[in-house]
């Protein structure tokens with residue numbers, strides 16, 4: 001029992017990048033503990049994703065048709081695959097869906113689980129997961145002592161490394177089993193153009209944008225870069241934008257490759273949601289703003305001059 005099972009994720013029928021990130025991370029773990037990598041995709045069309053997952057290390061790409069998302073149904077189906085494959089390690093996305101089913105899966109499998117890992121390594125045959133604690137002010141390392149070790153992993157925290165696996169395609173007969181809740185309706189009005197949690201670039205605006213009429217300046221930069229639009233709580237509380245855009249302790253936790261903060265002071269509660277971003281670019285006219293303590297690049301200037309200039313330069317470069 002040294003195999004690693006990855007639960008991948010689709011969005012609108014497309015493979016989400018987290019599926020490759022987790023498969024790549026699983027490959028490294030499996031190579032260290034001497035096992036195979038199985039990547040489970042909830043779909044009736046697993047063949048469509050097998051090539052991409054094989055190329056990042058999947059030995060088996062398993063399709064399970066569990067229908068429309070339900071936390072209970074997915075937990076039942078994923079647990080059925082765990083019973084069949086008997087993995088030592090299970091990696092799940094720390095996504096909106098993953099957060100809903102992962103703890104249920106852990107309870108069913110009588111396994112310990114570490115949520116929101118941002119780094120994974122192997123020590124003495126066991127996985128060590130690094131995760132933020134105290135709202136991102138510090139990090140701690142954890143091991144899981146149960147036979148099955150489970151982890152949810154933050155998007156964009158793992159490198160995708162090309163490495164061929166065996167890539168066998170399997171169709172699982174796992175079913176949703178008994179589901180005791182029923183989805184009655186959906187309100188998608190808060191949906192962003194690019195989803196914050198998965199975005200590799202985020203452009204965020206704070207109180208420094210002065211009012212909701214100025215969002216187009218920030219949105220224009222975001223659109224040019226193919227980025228998601230984020231916001232500080234001050235702008236959400238002021239009613240300038242919906243809470244679905246809020247980044248921070250009481251908003252979304254994000255970990256993009258690049259986070260561009262425009263007119264955001266960098267309060268600890270905001271940093272709690274974006275502090276693990278790979279590169280942080282801060283644009284703020286106050287050189288003493290705390291955001292500059294975490295920024296990779298800082299521009300001390302008026303955002304109303306800098307942001308349109310950046311957008312125009314990116315438009316020239318990116319066409």
Ligand SMILES: Cc1cc2nc3c(=O)[nH]c(=O)nc-3n(C[C@H](O)[C@H](O)[C@H](O)COP(=O)(O)OP(=O)(O)OC[C@H]3O[C@@H](n4cnc5c(N)ncnc54)[C@H](O)[C@@H]3O)c2cc1C
Pocket residue numbers: 205206207208209231232233234235246247248249250251252262263264265266267268269270273283284285286289301302303304
């Ligand atoms: C329990 C709790 C939970 C919280 N959760 C969150 C959370 O999830 N997310 C969050 O963001 N906050 C959260 N907050 C609020 C947080 O403490 C801050 O109040 C908030 O982040 C401030 O938002 P801001 O940076 O947009 O505004 P401000 O702190 O007012 O900063 C605005 C910045 O804009 C700059 N600026 C002004 N004009 C310009 C200009 N023309 N060009 C460039 N820069 C300019 C200013 O120098 C200033 O630094 C929480 C607070 C509490 C108590």
